Amino acid sequence: MLAQKLRRLLELFRLTRAAADRPSRKLIRGCYLDLGACLGDRAEIELAMKGAAGPVRCRLRRCDVFTLAEIFAEGVYRPALPLPARPFIVDAGANIGLASLWFKARCPEARIAAFEPDADNADLARRNLAGHAGCAVHEIALDRVTGRASLHRGDHDAVHSLVDDSAQAGSVEVETRTLADFMASSGESRIDVLKLDVEGAELRVLEGMGDWLDRTTLVIGELHEAFVSAAELRAALAAHGLGLELFDLEEQGVRGFVARRS
Numbered sequence: 470m471l472a473q474k475l476r477r478l479l480e481l482f483r484l485t486r487a488a489a490d491r492p493s494r495k496l497i498r499g500c501y502l503d504l505g506a507c508l509g510d511r512a513e514i515e516l517a518m519k520g521a522a523g524p525v526r527c528r529l530r531r532c533d534v535f536t537l538a539e540i541f542a543e544g545v546y547r548p549a550l551p552l553p554a555r556p557f558i559v560d561a562g563a564n565i566g567l568a569s570l571w572f573k574a575r576c577p578e579a580r581i582a583a584f585e586p587d588a589d590n591a592d593l594a595r596r597n598l599a600g601h602a603g604c605a606v607h608e609i610a611l612d613r614v615t616g617r618a619s620l621h622r623g624d625h626d627a628v629h630s631l632v633d634d635s636a637q638a639g640s641v642e643v644e645t646r647t648l649a650d651f652m653a654s655s656g657e658s659r660i661d662v663l664k665l666d667v668e669g670a671e672l673r674v675l676e677g678m679g680d681w682l683d684r685t686t687l688v689i690g691e692l693h694e695a696f697v698s699a700a701e702l703r704a705a706l707a708a709h710g711l712g713l714e715l716f717d718l719e720e721q722g723v724r725g726f727v728a729r730r731s
Contacts, residue, residue, distance in 0.1 A: 476719060477501065483542035484534075489517035500534050507534065513593075522573035526597050527565060532625035540567050545718070548727040549662050549689045552576045556661035559648065560584065561611045561674055561690075564627055566594030568664055573601050582655070586610035586620050586643040587629050611667065612645035613676040619643075623668070630668035632696050647677030658684070665690030671697045675705050682709040688728040695722050702726065 481501040488494040493516040500507045512529040518541050527533035539545045546568060555578045560569045563583035572579055580603040585591040591608040598604040610631055612618060620643045621634040634640065652660070663685050667674055671692060675682060688711060692702055703713045711728040718725045 477504075480535075480538045480542060484538045487519050487541040489519045489521075493517045496529075497534070497537075500529060504534075520574050521570050522577065522601060523570070523597075525567065525570060526593060527567075528593070528626075530625060532627035533565065536564060536567055536627055539718075540571050545725055546571060546664065546689060548714075548716075549664075549687055550575065552579065553661055553686075555579065557657045557659065558582070558662045558664065559660055560664045561648075562664075562666035562668065563594050563606065564590050564666070566597035566606065568666070569594070569598055569604060570601075572662070572664075573598075573604065579603060580657075581605070582607065582651070584609060584611050586645075587626065590626055590629075607646075607651075609644040609646050610670075611648050611651075611674045611677060612670065613647065613673040615646045615650050616644075617642050618645045628668055630670065631673065632669040633693070647679070648674060649677060649679035649681050652678075652681050660685040661687065663688045663690075669693040669696035671702060672705055682706075682711075685709070685711070686730050687711075688726075690726060691718070692724045692726050693722065694724065699724070 485494045485497050488497055496514050507530055510529045513526060514529050516525045518525050520541060552575060556576060558572055558579055558581045560581055560583040563569060563585040566583060569581045569583050583594055583606045585594050586609055591606055595606045618631055619640040621630050621640045622638040623629050623636045665671055665688055706713050706728045710730055712731050713726055713728045716725045
C-alpha cells in the first residue's frame with residue numbers, strides 16, 4: 470500500500486510537470502487528491518499538455534488520468550522514436566486518442582488510423598483528433614476475423630476487452646475487422662508503427678494482419694499476460710522478422726513491449 474502511494478505521488482509530480490499551464494496542473498492535482506471520487510465522475514475537462522498536438526479532452530475519471538500519465542509523464546511510447554518522415558501509424562485500442570495526439574505532436578505529418586470500439590471513447594477520440602489532418606477514428610475493434618464480437622465492459626473505460634470478462638460489467642456487440650481487410654482498402658503500402666493496447670487481444674490482432682505484419686516496421690504496446698504469454702507474442706512476431714523487447718510498467722500482469730524489424 471505504501472509503495473503504491475509513493476508511486477502515485479511520483480506519477481502526480483511527473484504529470485503536473487508535463488502540464489503546459491497552471492489551470493491544467495490544478496485540475497490534475499485535484500483529481501489525484503481524490504481518486505476515489507474521480508472514479509465515478511464523468512465530467513469532461515480540457516488540459517494543455519506539453520508534447521500534445523493541441524488541447525487534450527478527457528473525463529475527470531481515474532482511468533483517463535492514469536492513461537494521461539502513462540503517455541505524457543511516463544513516456545511509454547518513447548521507444549517508437551524516432552519516427553520516419555510522414556509515417557503511417559495504426560493506433561489499435563485508441564481509447565480517447567491520447568496516444569495518437571502524442572504521436573501527432575512528434576510528427577505533424579503522420580497519418581494515423583485509430584481504432585476504438587467503445588462508442589463513448591470513440592466519440593471523445595474524434596473530438597481530440599478533430600482538426601488534425603491525416604487522422605481518422607474508426608469505431609470498430611481490430612480482430613482475427615471481420616464480423617461482430619462481444620466487447621466486455623471493464624470496471625472503467627480504459628479496460629474494455631474482447632477477451633477479458635472478469636469485471637462482469639456486461640458486454641455490448643461491436644463491429645470487428647481484420648487489419649488485413651482495412652489495409653487492403655487503405656491506399657497505404659506499409660505500417661510504420663502499430664501501437665497495440667487491446668487488453669488481451671494482442672494475438673488476435675496480429676493473426677488478422679496476414680502478410681501485412683511483414684510490412685510493419687515496429688510494433689509497440691502492452692502485453693496482458695493472463696491471455697497472451699511472452700513466448701507466444703515473441704513467436705508470432707519472430708515469424709515475421711520482428712524482435713521482441715519487454716519492459717516493466719509497474720502494473721501486475723501487464724508488461725510493455727516493443728518489436729523492431731531486424
